[in-house]
Amino acid sequence: MRSSIIYTLIPCMLLFYAGCKKYDNYAAPDAGVYGKVIDAGTGGGIETKQPGGGDIRFLQNNKAKYPSPQPIDISIKADGSYSATQFFVDNYKAFPLNGPFIYAGDSVSVVLNHNQKTQLDFKVIPFYRITAAVADSTFSYTVNKAPENDSKLIELIFMVSKDPVVNEAVSSNVAGPGTYYANLWKVPTDGTPDASIIGKPQTFTFHWADTRLPKGEYYFRMGARAANSPNSTYNYSPVVKATVH
Structure with missing residues (x-):
């Protein structure tokens, strides 16, 4: 009796194994994509935070197979x-979102192929373009506003870091009461009316003693935030390396 049970189980197990092999026949995901979110006005890459400064969203573009495709978001x-x-x-549809910019284009259709990395760039309009320089503990800066941006400028931030990565997550100790050392x-x-800030050279000076850092070389950056910027994201200036004497 026991032998007959064993002989009966063996074919069943073989059938189960064969069934698994039949349905486990998808090729491993080996397609890739890369590119840049470009400032349409300057041709340079947009200055933003990483992560949290925007995404590229991909949706599989096959309504028969995927009537409600799940989004795949790649951080900028x-x-x-x-x-x-x-x-x-x-085949995918792709578009940028969640960043401090205006994207006026349509989603882009792209085919991703086996063992290939496909380039896909996007042109956007940042809410603000910022130039900044630093001498000791004084920022000299100009904030320019894109004509397409109809939102109010609601905040400026000024940051310092010992490392080249500078954003409001790294420099997160906001100056004020109770802060052990300030770096933002x-x-x-x-x-304040936008007209008194936008397009006009400005300065901002902070007290270096508040940072409780030794004087020397540091990295600086500033940001500007529009009222309707997604997820309260900032447009940034390029990072500036300067020496505090």
């Missing part, structure tokens, strides 16, 4: 670039 890096691998081969200063501008 600090210089506006992005890259990802391990996509399944397929916020200036609300929601009560």
